[in-house]
Amino acid sequence: MLHETSPLALVIFAAFVGGVIGLSFWLGRKGQSAQAYYAAHGEVHWFVNGIAFAGDYLSAASFLGICGMIAFHGYDGFLYSIGFLAGWIVALFVIAEPIKALGRFTFADALDARFQSRGIKLAVAISTLVVSVFYLIPQMVGAGDLIVPLLGLPHWAGVVLVGVAVTLIVVTAGMVSTTWVQFVKGSLLVFFCAILAAQILDRGLSINAGRPGAENLAPQVRTVRPDGTVLVDGRRQSRDHDLRPVGTIGTLPERYAGRTSTGPLRPLEYLAVLEDSTVVTWSAKKHVDGEGTHVTYTPLERKGADLLKPGGYFKGLTTGKLADRLDFASLMLALFCGTASLPHILIRYYTVKDAAAARKSTVVGIAAIGAFYVLTLYLGLGAMTSGALDPTSTNMAAPLLARSFSTSLFAVISAIAFTTVLGTVSGLVMAGSGAVAHDLVENVCGVRMTDHEKVRCGKLAAVGLGVVAMALGILFRNFNVSFLVGWAFNIAASANLPALVMLLFWPRTTKQGIIAAVTVGMLASLGWILLSADTYEKVYGWSREASVVPFSQPGLVTIPLGFLVLVAVSLASPAPGQAPGRRKSL
Amino acid sequence: MTPSTDSQGRRLGLALFWVYVALYGGFIALVLVRPDLLSLRPFGGVNLAIACGMGLIAAAFGLALLSLVLRGRGS
Secondary structure: OOOOOOHHHHHHHHHHHHHHHHHHHHHHOOOOOHHHHHHHHHOOOHHHHHHHHHHHHOOHHHHHHHHHHHHHHOOHHHHHHHHHHHHHHHHHHHHHHHHHHHOOOOHHHHHOOOOOOHHHHHHHHHHHHHHHHHHHHHHHHHHHHHHHHHHOOOHHHHHHHHHHHHHHHHHHHOHHHHHHHHHHHHHHHHHHHHHHHHHHHHHOOEEHHHOOHHHHOOOEEEEEOOOOOEEEOOEEOOOOOOOOOEOEEEEOOHHHOOOOEOOOOOHHHHHHHHHHOEEEEEEEEEEEEOOEEEEEEEEEEEEHHHHOOOOOOOOHHHHOOHHHHHHHHHHHHHHHHHHHHOHHHHHHHHHOOOHHHHHHHHHHHHHHHHHHHHHHHHHHHHHHOOOOEOOOOHHHHHHHHHHOOOHHHHHHHHHHHHHHHHHHHHHHHHHHHHHHHHHHHHHHOOOOOOHHHHHHHHHHHHHHHHHHHHHHHHHOOOOOHHHHHHHHHHHHHHHOHHHHHHHHHOOOOOHHHHHHHHHHHHHHHHHHHHOOHHHHHHHHOOOHHHOOOOOOOOHHHHHHHHHHHHHHHHHHOOOOOOOHHHOOOO | OOHHHHHHHHHHHHHHHHHHHHHHHHHHHHHHHOHHHHHOOOOOOOOHHHHHHHHHHHHHHHHHHHHHHHHHHHO
């Protein structure tokens, strides 16, 4: 769909982004030492750090991706919310205190605290960079998606805008400004999503979203010709002749007989009424011929009860295919294990003063993130029935829902979504720059640097990562945001979690075991992803059936593999503190 | 906080972790094995799928808060 640019939206957007960068410059005066640049002096208040956790974690995938998935597929999008939040339990009860006690600047510091091994630093720095880059791609793609309707600029311009802004934020003050950007963004995101949810409940549910019913039930065809021109129902696409927005209530429950709208509803009542209603969703069928690629969007009236149970997106849950069920189980395992393995989340534990503050900030983070994920259900379902959805873009569901209320709310929500991307990308660039400057250059290559040089090296690495992120964001523009984030969680959980958990709970863990687990976990999950049916279809454009692995999400195999490799290699190498010559024969 | 209360706190944290693993694992098992049960509406309003999802989010916060309170008393 073509989206109209609003001057009000431009002004609000510019104010948000300008405010965030201004705050960053102001805070930049405080961050001159390495301790300030990488860990904000370890003086961030636990409450601020807790909300900053939410700012770091609630990325484009959480806000744009989950809302869009619920709006397009119903309940299954909420399963992502459940899995993303569950991962914080691992962070709080298993990881928070030890990581604070062991590390200084980066994740590699913690894993290497006992061994002082260049091999560990090298393996963990590479895994940090791989996970950060895989997590960066969807954020940049999401930024580009937002800019198209908001500013009327091309996708690449959005990517470049985020890249430049983030590089400025990170280079000006490192972890100090990144923390405050996350705090502001996390607070605004939860607050304005609560306002949006309140408006959804106040509006209630309306048949056909106030438009003539017959129009909503007509199919529409979008054609992309080989030369790139786009047709809608056979005519060239323009603002006057475009795809109609989709997604409405078809019928309301009997108790609303004779009415077209429920009026305001309470939170649980909204869900119960939706379950007893019918919803006009749509099916999308693609075919390719000599004229181009055609996608036919056909209205499809479905029971609300069917949309509010599992199986809309994860089809295997209803068809019963074992491989599909294993795929789902694997994803939910990766979401559970992945959170506590994400480098940009782990380094936030170094910004508070002690273990108690780390614990308290995690609880605040869980409260803010949990509240947000409850709101995603209302935002997604509100978008599904708002009559405002663009059937070509899942990522735009939340901003378009806001536009169905008012242009100003659309502008605010879009600006917050953009700062969401800014915040998450800042955290990722910080984690990546630490891995390059502190782990690779200083510890692996042995380059001795003064405090000032360490900061300069980190800033140079941040600029480099910003450029890489921009290039990848433009290159991967047609990829699904949630799909890419799933990759990052799987790689993080497979490469990092086994080493971290075993280091904390198994005294027999050796440096060889850690290096092997990180390397094998990272390569195995990466290899599995590249050989999966999803990648065959969505990346290479090949047949799914040609894939050589049985299901697409690797976690179910590669996370246990990481543990097994660590145990096997540790047992086969000298125990910590034992000289090789004194080792008992097995 | 002394080493012994620190160690007790760790044990408490791990116990709460396993409680949540049981809840989360039970829910995932239900989705995998008997997804039809999640359509039931035993409480009349929302179905089990939504009740369980909201419940898991609330349980995460509840356990986190509980650990904070119990460890606060122990220190």
